[in-house]
Amino acid sequence: MKLATVLVVVTLLAGCRGAFDLFPFTVDSPGGGEAYALHRGRGPRADEEGVLDPGAAAIRLELRAPVPLPDSQPVLLASFGSLPLGVTLTVHGAREEVIASYRPADRLAFGEQGRPVQVALALPAGSAVGGFTFEIDGDAAAPVRLTGLAAASAPTGVGRRGAEQIRYASAGLRVENWEDGPVGSWIVDRREAAEWSGTDPVEIRYSFEPQPATREELIAGVSVPSATVGVGDREFRLDLRPGSHRVVFYPLIEGVRVDRLAVESDEPGLRLEWIGPVRGYDEPLPSAVPADLGTVLRFPPGQWRQADFELFSWTLYPEILILDSASYEVQSRFFRRLAFFVEKSGYRGTLLSNEALARRHGYNAHNYNGRGLADFYNAADRAGFVLNPEEERLREIVLAHGIIRESSAGYVPGVGGILGVSQESILMPTLRDLLLSHEAYHGVYYVEPEFVGAVDRIWEALDEAQQHYWHLLLSGYRYDIADEYLVRNEYHAYLLQQPVASAGWYFESRMAERIARWHPEQAGWLERYLSRYRGTHRRQAAEVQAALFSITGLAARSVYCLTPIDRR
Numbered sequence: 105m106k107l108a109t110v111l112v113v114v115t116l117l118a119g120c121r122g123a124f125d126l127f128p129f130t131v132d133s134p135g136g137g138e139a140y141a142l143h144r145g146r147g148p149r150a151d152e153e154g155v156l157d158p159g160a161a162a163i164r165l166e167l168r169a170p171v172p173l174p175d176s177q178p179v180l181l182a183s184f185g186s187l188p189l190g191v192t193l194t195v196h197g198a199r200e201e202v203i204a205s206y207r208p209a210d211r212l213a214f215g216e217q218g219r220p221v222q223v224a225l226a227l228p229a230g231s232a233v234g235g236f237t238f239e240i241d242g243d244a245a246a247p248v249r250l251t252g253l254a255a256a257s258a259p260t261g262v263g264r265r266g267a268e269q270i271r272y273a274s275a276g277l278r279v280e281n282w283e284d285g286p287v288g289s290w291i292v293d294r295r296e297a298a299e300w301s302g303t304d305p306v307e308i309r310y311s312f313e314p315q316p317a318t319r320e321e322l323i324a325g326v327s328v329p330s331a332t333v334g335v336g337d338r339e340f341r342l343d344l345r346p347g348s349h350r351v352v353f354y355p356l357i358e359g360v361r362v363d364r365l366a367v368e369s370d371e372p373g374l375r376l377e378w379i380g381p382v383r384g385y386d387e388p389l390p391s392a393v394p395a396d397l398g399t400v401l402r403f404p405p406g407q408w409r410q411a412d413f414e415l416f417s418w419t420l421y422p423e424i425l426i427l428d429s430a431s432y433e434v435q436s437r438f439f440r441r442l443a444f445f446v447e448k449s450g451y452r453g454t455l456l457s458n459e460a461l462a463r464r465h466g467y468n469a470h471n472y473n474g475r476g477l478a479d480f481y482n483a484a485d486r487a488g489f490v491l492n493p494e495e496e497r498l499r500e501i502v503l504a505h506g507i508i509r510e511s512s513a514g515y516v517p518g519v520g521g522i523l524g525v526s527q528e529s530i531l532m533p534t535l536r537d538l539l540l541s542h543e544a545y546h547g548v549y550y551v552e553p554e555f556v557g558a559v560d561r562i563w564e565a566l567d568e569a570q571q572h573y574w575h576l577l578l579s580g581y582r583y584d585i586a587d588e589y590l591v592r593n594e595y596h597a598y599l600l601q602q603p604v605a606s607a608g609w610y611f612e613s614r615m616a617e618r619i620a621r622w623h624p625e626q627a628g629w630l631e632r633y634l635s636r637y638r639g640t641h642r643r644q645a646a647e648v649q650a651a652l653f654s655i656t657g658l659a660a661r662s663v664y665c666l667t668p669i670d671r672r
Contacts, residue, residue: 143168156191157247162239165253170198170232178227180204182238183252190241191248193225198232290367290376302361304381306353308333312344313373314657322650325604326659331369332669335360339669342367344374345657350419351396351666352382357403358668389497390504392417392425397544398664400426401536405527413438415501420665423520424547425505426540427498428527432468435526437494440466445483446476449584453479455489469539470524471546474507474517482514498522521550542601544663548656549593558651559596562644569633570640576630577615580622599645600652600660607645607660612638 143166156163182193190207197203206225227233238250294300314329333340333353338360342351355362367376385393392415395403400416408414412434416426429435443466444451456464481499484491491499502508506518523543529536549556563571575585578594585591602610612634620627649660 155247155249156188156238156240158190158240162237163250164235164237166235167233170234172232173227173230175230178229180225180227180253182206182225182250185249185251186246188248192237192239192241194237195225195227195233196235196237198234200234203228203231203233288369288371288374290379291364292379293364294362294381295364300381302363303355304362305383305385306355306362306365307350307378307380307382308342308353308367308376309348309350309378310344310374310376311348312346312371312375312657314344314346314371315373317654319650319654322653323646325646326649326653328653328657328659328662329369329371329374331367331371331374333666334366334368335362335364341667341669342369343657343662343665343667344369344371345420345665348377349665350394352394352399352419353666354395354399354403357399357407389415390501391415392505394419394422395426396420396665397426397540398667400428400525401540401664402668403428405430417505418544418547421520421547421551423506423551424544425501425507425520425522426543427501427522427524429524430527432526432528434494435470435524435528436461436466437492438498439470439472439524440464441492441495442472442476442480442498443467443470445480446472447583447587447590449579449582449586452584452587453483455483455487458492468526468529468535469543471521471543471550473521473550474502474519477502477522478508478515478517481508485514519551521547523547538601538661541661541663542597545597545600545652545658546593548652548658549596552655555652555655556592558655559592559648562647562651563592563595566644570637570644573611573619573630573633573637576619576623576626577611580619596648596652599641599648603661604642604645604649608639608642611641 144164180193180195182188184191192207193205194202195204204225204227236253240248294302310331312329329344331342331344333342335353335355335358338358340353340358353362353365365379367379385391386409389409393403393409395416396419403414403416405411405414408428411430413427413429416428418424418426427435427438429438440461441456444456444461444464445454446452477499483489499508502518502522503510505520507520507522508515509518510516523540523546525536525540525543527536529539549559566574574591574595577598578591579585583590583594599607616630616634620630623630645660653659
């Protein structure tokens with residue numbers, strides 16, 4: 105049996121000063137089609153028909169009588185002449201009730217102003233449509249023109265997953281948001297799109313609403329939800345984080361060409377918003393290359409914009425930068441003096457000369473927020489201290505990205521932070537992975553105040569002996585334990601840098617041996633502590649992970665969003 109199809113076509117009359125014409129609204133059926141009239145209700149002046157102007161009255165299109173929709177998954181398509189940021193589409197039923205509505209999320213809409221865009225909205229099967237309202241927020245940046253309106257049944261045997269399907273006519277591609285059974289599939293074919301090369305970076309934007317879980321369930325263990333991204337004969341795991349996010353897939357980095365890209369997942373809370381090409385990231389510094397941390401690990405230095413380092417922004421937290429250096433020596437020229445000034449016991453607040461630094465070790469990886477960076481550069485300016493060229497370049501980077509800001513009183517903290525890792529750590533297996541994971545949790549700490557509060561509560565619930573263990577451990581690494589913020593920041597990062605299951609061995613065996621070497625006078629105390637508190641570090645790690653996962657969707661040693669399945 106042929107499925108019924110409803111078709112609405114709105115033809116805007118350029119230059120015409122009359123009202124909207126009456127347009128056919130046709131219902132196809134096995135017995136033939138029937139046309140209905142569509143007219144303009146309240147709205148803008150005749151010479152502005154179809155233009156959705158910020159602050160202007162809404163456009164209302166009405167049917168003289170309600171038109172029934174087919175019973176088989178009807179969808180409404182609305183075409184716009186440019187990105188419909190701030191536009192709300194409301195579909196009214198037979199009694200003026202709202203039966204569907206859609207507003208493209210500003211953070212998720214992609215494209216360029218002036219390019220045509222089409223969005224689609226699922227309608228209730230078997231209902232009736234009485235009219236449509238289009239309005240735009242007064243805060244929107246520019247007018248948007250409505251250029252078309254249509255409704256049609258979904259294909260035979262295919263159900264809808266989620267509310268809408270998005271088609272960006274500028275790229276000539278379609279993101280199909282269908283479901284066949286319990287697995288949702290979203291597919292794009294590059295060959296259908298104009299001006300899209302198989303080596304272009306591809307952006308995937310999604311929103312995800314996870315299933316709720318209790319604190320007790322999360323402490324017992326977490327399972328990171330995911331989707332599978334298929335490109336050619338390769339598959340990648342896309343770990344899903346709650347909220348609206350983006351990842352950028354780099355074909356040249358992954359060694360593939362993108363002709364057809366498919367995303368599949370059985371997670372009911374997942375909705376894909378956009379899959380399509382993005383411009384190459386060849387802008388000069390201080391711009392940053394947007395990348396998932398897994399992509400940072402795999403990004404070969406031969407693809408860097410300069411030989412000695414590359415600058416990335418974390419797509420999960422764009423306000424967090426990652427500076428990947430070619431060697432520890434390059435990294436030291438950027439960060440070693442800063443490490444002593446901000447964190448090192450006995451040196452905090454001190455600007456050491458290059459000669460003094462040459463005899464001292466900083467860290468193999470780094471993290472700094474706006475407060476530490478602002479204090480460092482203010483101290484250098486006040487003292488007339490001559491910084492390395494790399495430190496001056498770092499100042500340019502963090503200023504450009506708003507991590508610090510200039511004020512009449514000097515530099516002040518902005519938003520976010522910067523992490524530092526080095527290619528040289530690849531020489532020791534798994535070290536680069538561990539270091540980047542550790543530093544990433546510091547990045548989360550810089551931008552998630554709710555997580556900071558959760559870490560504070562967990563730390564404050566520890567008794568004196570448990571906190572003393574951590575003071576011994578951190579002082580052994582030369583952290584200034586008089587800085588309570590620094591202690592708590594390192595506390596959670598060390599707990600999370602390995603899986604929760606490994607925390608007992610790591611802290612009660614490996615780290616305990618180091619503490620005994622660093623603090624031989626504490627050997628007796630340490631033995632009694634380990635006997636009494638066996639298992640406490642695994643429990644602490646589970647608590648911190650539960651807090652982290654509930655807020656961010658990240659887990660212990662799980663900060664990567666896009667990972668080759670054959671390399672996990």
